[in-house]
Amino acid sequence: MEIFNHNANVNFLGMRKFSVGIAILLMLASIALIAVKGLNYGLDFTGGVSLVVDYDQPVQVGDVRAALEKGGMEHAVVQSMGGTKEVSIRLQPKDDPQSGVSTGGKVNLDKIADDVTKTLQAARPDAKLKSRDYVGSAVGEELRSDGIVAAIVVVLGIGLYLGIRFEWRFAVAAIATEAHDALVTVGIFALTQREFDLTVLASVLAVIGYSINDKVVVFDRVRELFRLARKAEPEEILNRSINNTLSRTIITALFTAITMAALYFFGGPVVHGFAITMLIGILVGTLSSIFVASPILLWLGVSKQDLMPKTKENPELARRP
């Protein structure tokens, strides 16, 4: 079975001004959104309030969670603590709809503790607050700085590999589109104000991995066609590369998206963030593989000469037996 016409020859490069223009606009919009609206950081990043609640009779964690959700506190982390009658609840101040977001930058611990207790008592009158405290973030300072180091290492590593295996222009094009994909994905989070937690961060990083994988496949075809072609007009080669790999680009995106969609619709709330980020990332990454990466290559001036195996060009080496 085939969905795509294998003789398709859509002139993707022809619309490069338009497509790259949109990409740049999206990037700028994402930066503006992240700067203006900011991300809705989860408990992992901000820390929050930790409460221990005691019940007279045994209680199920699921029931406590349901009671909290009913009161509008959806992102609370509920754990049972050694036994059947005690649960620990962690939440961000902003999850408590009654407290409003902290008055004057200060979190009113008493108010939140009070609200949570009332919410729980509405479901089970035997709930009693045992202790309350502030908690710091799970993401330490060093993780944030490590994250930056990791990002730099990834960019350098990928750049270096592509630079050696392909050519520097491919490295630049890959990294530029990569930045675009990551930014737009995060930008959508800023726009929708969905909670940004550690799992989502992991997912954004996975998006980068997916997207680089996707681009390299197209680039690989570009290199191959350049080497094969007798008369290599860059624009034509790039167009043919995109068209030739188009079916695989979309099929792979579809296959990956199927798994993530299953995770999103049936995986429960815990993996929502991960799955939705991946779905956004797959869409953005696929589009940029088709519409953005190759035009950058063209503008950087990729040519047949750059891609011929280097050894043959070296007369010194050619003369050797």
Added chain:
Amino acid sequence: MSDFPRWKYALVAIVLVLGIVYALPNVFLPVPAVQITANRNGTVDQALEQKVTDALKKANVVSTGVELNNDHLLASFTNPDVQKSASDAIKAALGDDYTVAFNLKSTVPHWLTAIGAKSMPLGLDLQGGVHFLMQVDQDDVIDKQETRYADDIRSALREKNIRYDSVVRNGQRGQGVSVVLKSAEDRTAAANLIATDYPDLTLTDGAATGDRFPIIAVVRPDKLRELSVNTIRQNLGTLRNRINALGVSEPIIQQQGDSRIVVELAGVQDTAEAKKIIGATATLEYRSGYGTPQQAIDAQRSGIVPPDARLYKDRDGRPYLLSKNIIVTGDQLVDASSSFDQQSGSPAVSVTLNAAGAKKMLDFTTGNVGKPMGVVYVERVVDTKIVDGKEVRTPKITEEVINYATINGVFGKNFQTTGLRSAKEASELALLLKGGSLAAPVDIVEERVIGPSLGQDNIQKGLRAVTLGLALVLLAAAFYYKLFGLVADVALFFNLVILVAVMSAVGVTLTMPGIAGIVLTLGMAIDANVLICERIREELRNGSSPHASIRAGYDKAWATILDANVTHLIAALALTTMGSGPIKGFGVTLLIGILTSMFTSVTVTHAITALIHGHRKLKTLSV
């Protein structure tokens, strides 16, 4: 057929068999159990077993077995809810003489564990773990700081030839250092000196009497606050390092309030081992030797110790005199690893110092070849005793000379410390030293076993989604690429098996984000097959024969698969090495997944394809 050599068939077969065997333990789910260990006054014996059985019967809790092990009793149950009720019932029946903790009883058959196969540990969110609440000893920070200021001021005065009577810490903590000088001029000079050198100190003149002219130097409150903030931050970092080195992935390490730290470790049921590593504040001090062995024996007997020296003992009680001045401490250490001394073959710890420490060590050894140096092992533990119904915590500091030897040559950055009793001790000490020293000691004020945060329903939902997603992809692949799609499906299934096998063997903790990572890996693993199938189709379209198409398809796709996966691998590697928590777990999953999928989707599918098509004449291909 010549395309696919026989040794590769063998390789595929071996890997598949190993994959199945090492993935197998995950099928045997551990059963929830309650572990009963004796405290000071209790004993674990048949009588206890009977008592527990009776208690369970009385509470109407059905146990699947109560088992007596060496030092503990393990009662297993069918599900976590029963386990909780059982724990409550046993606790009530046994009282304070026993520790009743949750545990898991492995059901993996013996022959599997014998060959090193084990199941993946589950994360905190999936199975719960232990919870520690730790109190950072902020008083100790102030103590250390004031002592340091006193030492610094003393040496600064001596250097500038300002005559002083005494420089001592004030009796009460936080009251600073009092400096007593001999004259009003000296006092002015000293005040100027301290004010310029130590802007963090507030100076006030005390009442002068006769020839005593005191200054009180108090550490500024904002500086103290900054110190306590830094202390807790450094302790958090140190704990993270240590716990990461412990190999427990996905730990939660959080600050709570001003001076408390919460640590949650998944799947750890044996709290004693974890406590030993996270709460320990063991460090090494390198001090120069003082006097002769005879002097040390005399000092021990008479109790008179020279003012510049301190009396230490080693494990066997032998006395040593060491200088009060420390050459280098564990703080200045950048790396430590356990090793064996090449000459004696005894366990040792190889140490690497930072630049400042290396310089000090170099300076010291340069001037002291032939003289003795001692290595002191300093450990702080907190003893908890119940006195009059109240918990009383007394910190106990153990200082032991573990090595006392003559300096044979000049050394700086790298050297070895011998004198450890066993290889295990050497590796534990190396782990502690490498984990960094705690800026202030921490006391564990609360420990608990916690249940899974996700709850059974969420875990089941997650697993259902995984199965469904996989099934859909398998269907789609078979539908779109027909026979080749089916082959890819078989390979994908084996990819899951091998991935699980490798993750189990490596000991990667499985969490919900980890499960999502596995799903993603599988979704992306099919990409290699998509590339291969698309290539084969292209070759067929170009008029190549079926066999040639398969060969060319695999050949040409391989270069692409390699480039795409290596770049992906670089990204995964960075996540693994630099992330922590869920990021790291996810990165490891991705890393292993990319490697296994390269094998299964290329080599395994090629083997199956060669088996199916190899010896037949083909007119068409089902792709």
